[in-house]
Amino acid sequence: MSTEAAVNQEVLVRWLSQEECIQAGAKDMDMILEYVEKVNKWMAEGKVVEPELLHLLWEEGNYSGKRIGVHASLIQSEEMKVAAVKGIPSNPMNPINHQTPRSNGMIILYNEDTGYPFAVMDDTIVSALRTGASSALGAKYCARPDSESIGLVGCGVIQNAHIEATSKVMKNIKTVRLYDINKDKAQQFASKWEHLGCNFEICDDIEQAVAPSDIVYTATNVNLGNEYIPKEWIKKGSFHSGVSMWDHKDEAILEGFNKYCMDYKLRLKDDKYPLSELTKAGRLNPEEITELGQVMLNNQVCRENEDDSVFFVTLGICATDTANSYRVYKNAKEKELGTNVKLWSKPAMF
Numbered sequence: 001m002s003t004e005a006a007v008n009q010e011v012l013v014r015w016l017s018q019e020e021c022i023q024a025g026a027k028d029m030d031m032i033l034e035y036v037e038k039v040n041k042w043m044a045e046g047k048v049v050e051p052e053l054l055h056l057l058w059e060e061g062n063y064s065g066k067r068i069g070v071h072a073s074l075i076q077s078e079e080m081k082v083a084a085v086k087g088i089p090s091n092p093m094n095p096i097n098h099q100t101p102r103s104n105g106m107i108i109l110y111n112e113d114t115g116y117p118f119a120v121m122d123d124t125i126v127s128a129l130r131t132g133a134s135s136a137l138g139a140k141y142c143a144r145p146d147s148e149s150i151g152l153v154g155c156g157v158i159q160n161a162h163i164e165a166t167s168k169v170m171k172n173i174k175t176v177r178l179y180d181i182n183k184d185k186a187q188q189f190a191s192k193w194e195h196l197g198c199n200f201e202i203c204d205d206i207e208q209a210v211a212p213s214d215i216v217y218t219a220t221n222v223n224l225g226n227e228y229i230p231k232e233w234i235k236k237g238s239f240h241s242g243v244s245m246w247d248h249k250d251e252a253i254l255e256g257f258n259k260y261c262m263d264y265k266l267r268l269k270d271d272k273y274p275l276s277e278l279t280k281a282g283r284l285n286p287e288e289i290t291e292l293g294q295v296m297l298n299n300q301v302c303r304e305n306e307d308d309s310v311f312f313v314t315l316g317i318c319a320t321d322t323a324n325s326y327r328v329y330k331n332a333k334e335k336e337l338g339t340n341v342k343l344w345s346k347p348a349m350f
Contacts, residue, residue: 009344009345009346009347009350010342010344010345010346011116011117011342011343011344011347012118012340012341012342012343013117013118013120013340013341013342013343014118014119014120014121014329014332014333014338014339014340014341015119015120015121015338015339015340015341016119016120016121016122016328016329016332016337016338017122017338018122018124018125020332020337020338021121021122021125021126021328021332022125023332023335023337024328024329024331024332024335024337025327025328025331026122026125026126026129026324026328027125027129029129029132029133029161029164029165029168030168031324031327032129032130032133032165032324033133033136033137033165033168033169035320035323035324035327036130036133036134036137036320036323036324037137037296038077038079038323039075039317039319039320039322039323040137040263040292040293040296040317040320041293041296041297042075042077042293042319043263043264043291043293043317043319044291044293044294044296044297044299045293045297047075047076047077048073048074048075048076048077048319049073049074049076050072050073050074050264050266050317050318050319051072051073052266052267052269052270053069053070053071053267053270053315053316053318054070054071055067055068055069055070056068056069056070061224062223063223063224063245063246064092064221064222064223064224064244064246065091065223066089066090066091066092066093067089067090068087068088068089068090069086069087069088069089069090069316070085070086070087071085071086071087071088071316071318071321072084072085072086072318073317073318073319073321073322074319075319075322075323075326076112080323080326081112082109082110082111082112082322082323082326083109083110083112083322084107084108084109084110084318084321084322084325084326085107085108085110086105086106086108086123086127086318086321086322087105087106087107088103088104088105088106088123088127089103089104090102090103091103092221101124101157102156102157103124103127103128104122104124105122105123105124105126105127105321106120106121106122106123107120107121107122107123107126107321107322107325108120109121109322109325109326109329116343117343118329119325119329119338120341121325121328121329121338123321123325126321126324126325126328127316127321128157128158128160128161129161129164129165129324130320130321130324131158131161131162131243131314131316132158132159132160132161132162132163132164132165132166133161133165133320134314134316134317134320135162135165135166135217135241135243135312135314136162136165136166136168136169136170137165137169137292137296138239138241138261138263138292138312138314139166139169139170139215139239139241139312140169140170141261141292141295141296141302142239142259142261142292142295142302142303142310142312143170143214143215143238143239143303143310144214144237144239144303144306145170145172146172147170147172147173147214147215147239148172148173148174148175148214149173149174149175149176149177149212149213149214149215150163150166150173150175150176150177150213150214150215150216150217151176151177151179151209151210151212151213151215151216151217152176152177152178152179152189152209152216152217152219153179153180153206153209153210153216153217153218153219153220153247154179154180154218154219154220154244155178155179155180155182155185155186155188155189156180156185156219158219158243159189159217159219160189160192160193162217162219162241162243163176163193163196164193166215167196170215173196173198173215174198174199175198175199175200175201175213176190176193176196176198176200176201177201177203177208177209177212177213178190178200178201178202178203178209179202179203179205179206179208179209183202186202186203187202190202206228206229207233210229210233211232211233211235212235213235213238214235214237214238214239215238215239215240215241216238216239216240216241217240217241217243218240218241218242218243218244218247218248219243219244220244220247221244222244222246222247223246224245224246225246226246227246227247227248227249227250227252228247228249229247229248229249229252230249230251230252230256231249231251231252231255231256232256233252233256234252234256234257234309235309236307236309237306237307237308237309238309238310239309239310239312240257240309240310240311240312241312241313241314242274242311242312242313243314245273245274245313246274248274250274250278250283253274253275253278253284253311254278254283254284256309256311257309257310257311258308258309259288259290259302259303259304259308259309259310259311260275260284260288260289260290260310260311260312260313261289261290261291261292261295261302261310261311261312261313262275262289262290262291262292262312262313262314262315263291263292263293263313263314263315263317264291264315264317265286265289265291267315268280268286268289270315273313273315274313275289275311275313290302292312
């Protein structure tokens with residue numbers, strides 16, 4: 001048999017369903033936190049390539065409406081060398097019209113050596129949990145260590161990830177204030193997490209949840225032009241993670257806070273969120289914004305005293321999905337989960 005005939009040119013790709021990803025650890029918040037923190041450090045060390053994200057909008061200008069986010073990343077760390085492309089569609093009407101989740105994610109993992117894909121897998125769970133982990137790690141490094149209260153605006157999927165992740169990294173939380181347009185959702189949320197031992201307060205309006213809280217997470221469907229949080233609601237010394245972007249008025253960001261941090265400063269070139277618009281308009285000096293990975297490595301300082309109020313932005317770093325999905329993939333292989341799908345037996349274009 002010739003050498004050419006002996007070469008195996010077959011390419012198999014492992015398909016992992018959401019259920020299989022969960023079996024392989026996609027809901028393990030300890031793992032998610034570990035690798036979100038590692039990725040932030042790898043980024044600060046120059047071991048991650050993360051291009052600008054792409055948003056495809058079904059309705060022009062409606063960033064909180066129907067859209068598809070397309071992300072990519074490449075990790076070259078000592079622990080892993082892997083690349084990925086992620087697509088995550090979002091439609092806020094899905095829960096109402098179809099009784100299905102607002103978003104679903106799918107990620108493709110690529111081999112460093114050949115560039116060929118080796119896994120196609122659900123990213124819905126990992127994407128939601130790493131969002132909560134990103135905000136929680138922002139709080140770990142930038143909030144007051146003695147923070148005792150959290151204010152949650154919106155009580156959906158992302159806030160579930162927020163409270164789970166934060167409970168693991170902020171150990172003094174005693175009070176959780178909840179606001180949702182649907183008060184039943186807030187009640188259900190409180191019941192789900194009562195095992196944490198916190199005092200849950202169901203608020204009648206947003207101010208009651210935001211103004212007295214040490215840590216605030218906003219996860220809503222608000223769109224550009226409908227900002228509602230004024231500077232008067234920003235508690236001195238508090239930490240806010242504006243996950244849904246358009247909750248805080250410009251005056252709140254510029255005058256209510258005196259410290260700023262984000263997980264990926266290169267995204268300041270993007271014009272789809274407040275810090276980018278404010279820096280481009282010359283209203284905020286980008287040098288005043290620290291990067292979370294640099295804070296983790298003690299190369300930069302965000303909070304300097306207990307009265308500093310911090311506005312934090314997490315922009316959905318694809319590398320955090322990539323690293324966690326790779327770990328899920330490795331676990332799945334060990335557990336013999338997933339289905340191998342043939343990309344080709346022999347390449348037709350060779």
